[in-house]
Amino acid sequence: MTEIHPHDPAAALDSAPGDERLDGTGVAQGVGGYLLGLVLAGGMTAASFYFAAGHLLWGPGMPAALIALAIAQMGVHLVFFLHITTGPESTNNVLALAFGVLIVFLLVTGTVIIMSTLNHNMPPMDQIMSMQR
Amino acid sequence: MTVADPPAPFDPYHVGRGAAPHPARGHGGGGEADKRVVVAYGFWIFLLSDIVMFSAFFAAYAVLAGNTAGGPSGRDVFDLNNVALETACLLVSSFTCGMAAIATGARNKAAFHLMMAITCVLGATFVTLEFKEFVGLIQAGNGPSRSAFLSAFFALVGCHGGHVTVGLLWLLTMMAQVFAKGFRPEILRRILCFSLFWHALDIIWVALFTVVYLLGTRP
Numbered sequence: 587m588t589e590i591h592p593h594d595p596a597a598a599l600d601s602a603p604g605d606e607r608l609d610g611t612g613v614a615q616g617v618g619g620y621l622l623g624l625v626l627a628g629g630m631t632a633a634s635f636y637f638a639a640g641h642l643l644w645g646p647g648m649p650a651a652l653i654a655l656a657i658a659q660m661g662v663h664l665v666f667f668l669h670i671t672t673g674p675e676s677t678n679n680v681l682a683l684a685f686g687v688l689i690v691f692l693l694v695t696g697t698v699i700i701m702s703t704l705n706h707n708m709p710p711m712d713q714i715m716s717m718q719r
Numbered sequence: 720m721t722v723a724d725p726p727a728p729f730d731p732y733h734v735g736r737g738a739a740p741h742p743a744r745g746h747g748g749g750g751e752a753d754k755r756v757v758v759a760y761g762f763w764i765f766l767l768s769d770i771v772m773f774s775a776f777f778a779a780y781a782v783l784a785g786n787t788a789g790g791p792s793g794r795d796v797f798d799l800n801n802v803a804l805e806t807a808c809l810l811v812s813s814f815t816c817g818m819a820a821i822a823t824g825a826r827n828k829a830a831f832h833l834m835m836a837i838t839c840v841l842g843a844t845f846v847t848l849e850f851k852e853f854v855g856l857i858q859a860g861n862g863p864s865r866s867a868f869l870s871a872f873f874a875l876v877g878c879h880g881g882h883v884t885v886g887l888l889w890l891l892t893m894m895a896q897v898f899a900k901g902f903r904p905e906i907l908r909r910i911l912c913f914s915l916f917w918h919a920l921d922i923i924w925v926a927l928f929t930v931v932y933l934l935g936t937r938p
Contacts, residue, residue, distance in 0.1 A: 601756065602763075603760065603915060604911050605759070620817040634928075635933070663922045667921070668919070686768075690774040
């Protein structure tokens with residue numbers, strides 16, 4: 587998509603999320619990028635389903651492996667499909683993404699920690715019922 | 720004899736802004752950002768807030784997944800073959816959506832319509848498979864009111880399915896607009912936002928099939 591900024595070199599240094607790589611030229615290169623992303627993401631998905639069926643991996647280690655594969659696959663999607671890069675033209679997009687990831691992390695881990703602590707510290711339900719009598 | 724300038728510090732991202740103002744637009748030095756960049760950035764912020772909303776549903780599911788109230792657990796009701804098919808549909812549709820974006824860049828209407836049509840068929844297949852799964856669960860008496868686990872499951876997966884359905888409507892709208900109006904600048908911005916939306920839904924599905932289906936059915 588080089589014709590987005592045909593005459594403005596300053597504009598070409600800034601990129602929107604989802605923009606094709608600005609230094610990339612031609613359709614073939616763009617298709618190649620998406621194909622590589624599809625192959626990588628598909629391979630990770632297949633590996634996830636294969637491991638989850640109980641093959642090849644030590645049982646207790648499987649959740650960690652599945653979560654690692656999912657996070658890696660999200661990274662592949664971000665790079666190859668959403669074109670979020672580490673380049674200076676993408677700084678704003680990366681900063682927004684980092685803030686979003688921080689909030690998601692706080693929300694999910696905070697909820698899980700607080701609720702499991704509450705569950706752990708709460709007496710069984712029949713005991714609460716008898717205390718309220 | 721002249722004194723050489725001190726070497727510039729290594730600052731590839733212009734965090735310290737460098738000696739000269741950053742020449743790019745939208746970074747403080749080069750003037751206003753392109754409208755296309757501003758629109759996509761705003762939509763990117765919306766997508767991140769949507770992901771934060773989904774994370775609340777994920778947190779609720781993680782907390783409630785064990786509370787089956789004597790009803791079925793994920794291991795009893797999930798069909799991984801169905802989920803694998805759904806995942807394949809959504810992943811390939813993300814790829815064809817990218818192809819539609821490339822066709823847009825090349826201003827090729829025929830290729831754009833072909834790729835968007837394939838994306839639409841794959842997305843509709845995904846929604847249909849999910850709908851059939853929901854109907855099967857409800858008919859077996861395992862609807863959202865059966866247990867906290869099933870409430871959280873229907874809320875999380877249904878919210879994603881609703882997003883995909885809305886995305887399908889948006890997709891058809893974009894096809895109609897390109898058909899009627901062609902690749903005008905505002906249509907190009909809408910196509911960019913649509914492809915961001917579609918790829919983001921696929922990212923959420925990756926988290927969803929891992930957390931809900933694969934971790935929920937592990938032996």
